[in-house]
Amino acid sequence: MGSPVKDVSIPENAPKTLLLQKHCDYIAAYGSKKDEYEYCMTEYLRMSGIYWGLTVMDLMGQLDKMNKQEVLDFVHQCQHECGGVGASIGHDPHLLYTLSAVQIVTLYDAQDTLDVEKLVQFVKDLQQEDGSFVGDKWGEVDTRFSFCAVACLALLGRLNEVNIDKAVDFILSCMNFDGGFGCRPGSESHSGQIYCCLGMLSIVGRLHHVNADMLGWWLCERQLPSGGLNGRPEKLPDVCYSWWVLASLKIIGKIHWIDKEKLVRFILACQDEETGGFADRPGDVVDPFHTLFGITGLSLLGEQILKPVNPVFCMPEETIRKAGIKLELLT
Amino acid sequence: MHGRIKVKTTAEQQETKRKEREKKLKLYNAATGKIFDKRKNKEFDDDLLALTGEVLAQNSDLYTLWNIRKETFLHMKEIKTKEEMEKICNEELYFLESCLKGNPKSYGTWHHRCFVLDNMANPDWKRELQLCNIFLEYDERNFHCWDYRRLVVKRSKVPIEEELEFTTNKIHSNFSNFSSWHYRSKLLPLIYPDPTNPVGVKEEILLKEFEAVQNAFFTDPDDQSAWFYHRWLLGRGRKKMVISCLYASRPQNRVIVSTSQPVLVGSNHQMEVYLKDVSIEGSWSNVAGNGSPYSRLWISFKFCLTG
Numbered sequence A: 001m002g003s004p005v006k007d008v009s010i011p012e013n014a015p016k017t018l019l020l021q022k023h024c025d026y027i028a029a030y031g032s033k034k035d036e037y038e039y040c041m042t043e044y045l046r047m048s049g050i051y052w053g054l055t056v057m058d059l060m061g062q063l064d065k066m067n068k069q070e071v072l073d074f075v076h077q078c079q080h081e082c083g084g085v086g087a088s089i090g091h092d093p094h095l096l097y098t099l100s101a102v103q104i105v106t107l108y109d110a111q112d113t114l115d116v117e118k119l120v121q122f123v124k125d126l127q128q129e130d131g132s133f134v135g136d137k138w139g140e141v142d143t144r145f146s147f148c149a150v151a152c153l154a155l156l157g158r159l160n161e162v163n164i165d166k167a168v169d170f171i172l173s174c175m176n177f178d179g180g181f182g183c184r185p186g187s188e189s190h191s192g193q194i195y196c197c198l199g200m201l202s203i204v205g206r207l208h209h210v211n212a213d214m215l216g217w218w219l220c221e222r223q224l225p226s227g228g229l230n231g232r233p234e235k236l237p238d239v240c241y242s243w244w245v246l247a248s249l250k251i252i253g254k255i256h257w258i259d260k261e262k263l264v265r266f267i268l269a270c271q272d273e274e275t276g277g278f279a280d281r282p283g284d285v286v287d288p289f290h291t292l293f294g295i296t297g298l299s300l301l302g303e304q305i306l307k308p309v310n311p312v313f314c315m316p317e318e319t320i321r322k323a324g325i326k327l328e329l330l331t
Numbered sequence B: 001m002h003g004r005i006k007v008k009t010t011a012e013q014q015e016t017k018r019k020e021r022e023k024k025l026k027l028y029n030a031a032t033g034k035i036f037d038k039r040k041n042k043e044f045d046d047d048l049l050a051l052t053g054e055v056l057a058q059n060s061d062l063y064t065l066w067n068i069r070k071e072t073f074l075h076m077k078e079i080k081t082k083e084e085m086e087k088i089c090n091e092e093l094y095f096l097e098s099c100l101k102g103n104p105k106s107y108g109t110w111h112h113r114c115f116v117l118d119n120m121a122n123p124d125w126k127r128e129l130q131l132c133n134i135f136l137e138y139d140e141r142n143f144h145c146w147d148y149r150r151l152v153v154k155r156s157k158v159p160i161e162e163e164l165e166f167t168t169n170k171i172h173s174n175f176s177n178f179s180s181w182h183y184r185s186k187l188l189p190l191i192y193p194d195p196t197n198p199v200g201v202k203e204e205i206l207l208k209e210f211e212a213v214q215n216a217f218f219t220d221p222d223d224q225s226a227w228f229y230h231r232w233l234l235g236r237g238r239k240k241m242v243i244s245c246l247y248a249s250r251p252q253n254r255v256i257v258s259t260s261q262p263v264l265v266g267s268n269h270q271m272e273v274y275l276k277d278v279s280i281e282g283s284w285s286n287v288a289g290n291g292s293p294y295s296r297l298w299i300s301f302k303f304c305l306t307g
């Protein structure tokens, strides 16, 4: 009897090849529609939006289509006196957007756009007594913020500025019976959260704390008959989870535990032939967020036309290498 | 954007939608413009609450507006009477409930609710637990709500036995409830600790759980939740820390140690080797050569083994 498996079916006429140029055009055009409703309504995450757009363009080899000076001017204007960066001009500083800003200036090899000393101090001040990080002065704690803090500092070469041992202890206090991680101690495992915790442990070289076999099992069970991956048991598949889950599997050396061909088919089916871009599921409306994670997923799965993506920073591998960052990955 | 199905529309429909959005955008820009001006001028008043409320009701992810609301609250706390503040807070909780009904997965809204309750003189935690029950009825996998529930339980000291009972009921009404199984894995070691294992659960309880989870996957063998829980019940074995191999070479002055689990060897943690009760000098490096202070294989060159 049992409950039916939650999944989607892929329509016969869904795209089966990578529509590279359409995606480039879609992303390039997105930023030029600044007066449009959709664009204005997402102002509260603009900094991340720009990072998504630039990263996906770079992976597709077309970063030069983006307006570098305009972007860097914008990033500069979003940094506050306290050192933190807001999502947009006039929006409050937060770790999420601070990481996006650091990723952007690293992509452009222009870290001097930001006041790095102040930024490091901002990140440092957000670490709590128990090793956790709050996202901003209002005190929300989340393992996502631990990743943001450590990733920021690693990109700036300043990891030694925070208490790594305590930061690791906090991450480990969020580990669950299934080997995964949640937002806070006691929270249920979630693929996005697992990615952040593994990424954090990878940056600081402490992946041996992870039970890779158990977690790998939970992660590879995210694949559904359609080929797509979901974020938690009994949920629908979604292109962004093809990234969170796949990158996590890559970090713990188990990417071969999923069916690559089926996942590629699912990701390709989420493209929109008319507009370019990827949606969360076949037939849904596209957006830059899922476009990035569609492309990064394909890159991790070995699509040759794309630049290799780094599984921890979600940036081109060559950028991370140039920055001289060493990561731990399990084999 | 999640779960928005693309629908084919006629040119006429598109035009109507465009006009509608244009109007909405104008209102949004006017409201946010006013809000930021008022903040700059430190006008933390009822009007600011009304303005931010209007926008947040439409889009609860605008984190800066929640911050402005918090600033307004903290300002009002300074100048209003206790009774006035009580009323404002209760109105806020009512407002938040309506926001959550529109978007039950907004980080900002749930966090703001914690903020309001932590700033109330006499928060009604029973009502909050009731709210969690309602939202979990509506979506039993909403992890924001589960996390909020754990906060409420902690703040108001709800007996955890009652929480275990809650998960039992949830699982009885639907076995396929990973969130509830997860919660049990957190509660059981607290309620029935194993005296021989600091993170374990009493044997007789584990056996009962084992029976319950078997019922779950006999009913629905395709459901993953029960299988993961089953794996947890069984997999309590822990690898003991032992030295699995030690290799010493006199001609090469070299010692290699391999352990069953990674060990920390660094500035404050040294590994010492004794030869006939005499400690031998030497420095260790991790065989992977990646500088990590944790490894299962350590090698030391320049050991003086001739003594």
Ligand SMILES: [Zn+2]
Residues within 6 Å of the ligand: A238, A239, A240, A241, A280, A290, B002
């Ligand atoms: Zn998604």
